[in-house]
Amino acid sequence: MTINDKQVVVSRLPTSSLSFDGVVSMFAQSHSHFISRSIAIVFLAFVSAGTLVACGGGEARKEVVTSAQNGAITIKTPAGQTRFDIDRINAAAGPLTVTYVNESTSAHNFMIHDLDGVASSDAQSTSEATFTLEVGKTYQFFCALFSHEAQGMKGTIVVS
Numbered sequence: 001m002t003i004n005d006k007q008v009v010v011s012r013l014p015t016s017s018l019s020f021d022g023v024v025s026m027f028a029q030s031h032s033h034f035i036s037r038s039i040a041i042v043f044l045a046f047v048s049a050g051t052l053v054a055c056g057g058g059e060a061r062k063e064v065v066t067s068a069q070n071g072a073i074t075i076k077t078p079a080g081q082t083r084f085d086i087d088r089i090n091a092a093a094g095p096l097t098v099t100y101v102n103e104s105t106s107a108h109n110f111m112i113h114d115l116d117g118v119a120s121s122d123a124q125s126t127s128e129a130t131f132t133l134e135v136g137k138t139y140q141f142f143c144a145l146f147s148h149e150a151q152g153m154k155g156t157i158v159v160s
């Protein structure tokens with residue numbers, strides 16, 4: 001089963017802190033009268049093709065995965081929302097230029113934990129920043145304004 005770059009997603013339990021085996025065990029135990037562990041594994045393998053992303057309202061939506069192209073990516077905040085339109089960015093090591101398009105009527109920014117740089121966009125404006133990514137690392141990007149990160153305005157960058 002492969003995940004392509006654009007918006008692929010099936011659903012997964014929003015339990016990223018648990019190991020796959022842990023989830024399988026929990027699932028198998030809680031359904032032990034009805035389902036064997038092997039069936040649980042097949043089921044969870046199927047639904048693990050993607051990730052559900054928790055939103056501020058407690059709903060879950062599909063994870064959006066996109067790859068940077070030639071060291072660049074455009075990420076947006078859609079009008080009326082307090083989130084980014086991409087949850088996970090796959091990128092190559094080296095410079096990554098982020099064009100941050102803020103379509104909302106609030107100011108937001110795009111920053112990456114542990115890295116210098118900020119793309120800071122006033123309401124309905126666009127900004128750009130370049131970050132240097134190290135090979136093999138995983139970073140967390142976020143909006144540093146107000147409590148937006150805690151509200152889910154964040155995501156992951158996986159560097160290959």
Ligand SMILES: [Cu+2]
Binds near residue numbers: 109
């Ligand atoms: Cu924000």
